[in-house]
Amino acid sequence: MKKIMNKPENIVDEMIDGLVFGSTDLIRRIPETNIVIRKKKSPGKVALVSGGGSGHEPTHAGYVGSGMLAAAVCGPVFTSPAPDQIVEAIKQSNQGAGVLLIIKNYSGDVMNFEMAEELAAMDGIEVDHLVVDDDIAVEDSTYTAGKRGVAGTVLVHKLLGAAAESGLSLEALKELGEKVVDSIKTIGVALSAGTVPESGKPGFILAEDEMEYGVGIHGEPGYHREKIKPSAAIARELIDHLHKAFQWKAGDPYGILVNGLGATPLMEQYVFANDVAKLLQADQLELPFRKIGNYMTSLEMAGLSLTLFHLQDSKWLDWLKAPVETTAW
Incomplete structure (x- = not known):
């Protein structure tokens, strides 16, 4: 295992301090916690709080700031934060x-x-919650009852963050969020696993010429392992699954998120995005929103995920494109 770190047991603590150091005008750390909170408040507006296990950076702390999250709670690597930390963030x-x-x-x-x-x-305190389950690869996988929540969560942060800034009530945001989650679907492919610092071992092993479709962001099993194929063939596989889930028709508007899982260079992400674009344009979809890059990773996992978002309301596109002040968007 080769990692740029000090002691594995301190990696999350030191990561948070480094993140805050790099964006000190936007965010701060609540002392004696693993909570990152934004400095600029929006009085009278609903606050969005998210979080989860670390190792998925820039998710979630990278999206704390005006227009997105009010706070993020960073758990240990691939492990949920404790309730007392979440309560403090609330x-x-x-x-x-x-x-x-x-x-x-x-x-x-x-x-x-x-x-x-x-x-x-x-x-x-008036509190409600929204569960994101955008991964269509498998259901009832390791750690999960039902579908997993993956990169589409970032689009939920973005859209609901803008909607909250517009003044929507908590009840209205929850209702909007449920519609948005139902309109977002993700599927991914892995070429190699990430290694949890404290274990020192990769989450799974693939041969040099193998890839696996549908692997989760903690290394959970996918649905099919085979010899590695060209980017265009990988795009075809993922698009076919998404088409089956959405049943789109010509003229439908969709947003696209091509998400690197940690070790895949942008060059390769752009090649894949180009292949995706050709397939979706051949189906005559409207594609008014596109994002390509590392938005929800799995340590140094090699691979990527593809998220499609059916933009059923024109206001949703406005909220996706609304300006934000965060570290990572």
Whole structure:
């Protein structure tokens, strides 16, 4: 294992300090916690709080700032943050209009965030939650009841962050969020695994000429392993699964997120994005929103994911394109 670090047990703590150092005008760390909170408040607006295990950077702390998250709670690598940390994030981010928790669908995250929601409600804070389950590769995988929450979560942060800034109530944001989550679907492919610093071993092993479709962001099993293929063939595989899930027709508007999983160079992401564009344009889809880059990683996993977002309301595109002040968007 080769990693630029000091002691493995300190990696999350030191990572948070480095992140805050690089964006000190936007965010701060709540002392004695692993919570990153934005400096600029929006009084009277709903606050969005998210989080989960570390190792997926820039998710989630990289999206803390005006127009997206009010706070993010960083758990140990691939491990949910504790409820007391989440409660503290809720209390300190509340701007007077309530707090919406955005949770990736993993059993530990859902349990701990819901427990924190109950504790914060006992203190008189209005709190609700939204579970993101955009991964269509497999269901009931390791750590998950139902579909996993993956890179599409970032689009939920972005859209709901803008909607919150526009003044939507907590109830309205929850209702909007459920519609948005239903309109976002993701599927990925891995070429090699990431290595958790404290274990020193990769999460799974692929031969030099192998790839696996549908691997989760913690290294959970996918649905098919085979010899590596050209980018165009990988794009075809992922698009076919997404088409089956969406059943799109010519003229439908979609947003695209090509997401690197940690070790895949942008050069390769751009090649893949070009192949995706050709296929979607051949189906005559409208593609008014595109993002390419590392938005939700899995340590140094090689591979990428493809997220499509059916933009069923023109306002959704406006919110996706609204300006933000964050480290990573």
